[in-house]
Amino acid sequence: MKNILIASTSTLHGGDYLDYLLPKLSLHFLNCKTILFIPYARSGGISHEEYTSKVALAFSKINKTVKGIHEFEDAAEAIQNAEGIFTGGGNTFLLVSQLYKNKIMVVLADTVKKGTPYLGTSAGSNICGLTMQTTNDMPIIYPPSFQTLGLIPFNLNPHYLDADEQSTHMGETRETRIKEFHAFNTIPVLGLREGSWLDVQGEKTTLRGNLSARLFRQNQAPEELESGNDLSFIK
Secondary structure, three states, X not given: OOEEEEEOXXXXXXXXXXXXXXXXXXXXXXXXXXXXEEOOOEHHHOOHHHHHHHHHHHHHOOOOEEEEHHHOOOHHHHHHOOOEEEEOOEOHHHHHHHHHHOOOHHHHHHHHHOOOOEEXXXXXXXXXXXXXXXXXXXXXXXOOXXXXXXXXXXXXXXXXXXXXXOOOOOOOOHHHHHHHHHOOOOOOEEEEOOOOEEEEXXXXXXXXXXXXXXXXXXXXXXXXXXXXOEOOOOO
């Protein structure tokens, strides 16, 4: 049975890395002594080692050990043997490229679908959808495919921002970008605001956090979904 947390962000304004999620993570990874971390998205361009150290510091607060996937000779075997898995944020194009390069996209999907506890934040959340095409990231590298893990039957837009009516900025809003996606694609897209996450247990997906999420469907008006709602109807 799938046991997944899909968070919009790792850090809230004024808080430390993962702090707002730690109470939930202590339960989510209750039976795990060690978490396998996938640092491929390289937030801010930092090294795999630096990123893993940052994550290890956060997880030490709930008495969990962290090992980076780059520390293993066989990445697929590391995933299959993991007690729990965390994929952090950064650049989704880079993350997806590395997952394909190391031939672990399918292995990761299969392992999580079988019940290994998984946490994704930002880019690590983007890849939980059917494709990565609704990421906010720059295409700094060209992945062999946009297809991702397919752990949920829709796409995500983490860090979703509502339009600021007082702003003089004339660039496209997130809503506009998602409408552009829907000009060519029928996949539903959930705009996940900062501090919100999805709790996936088996085939049931529940919105958590203090904020609503915004659901976009092709040729339909956007819909606000309140925290606590069962989102299993989105397909």
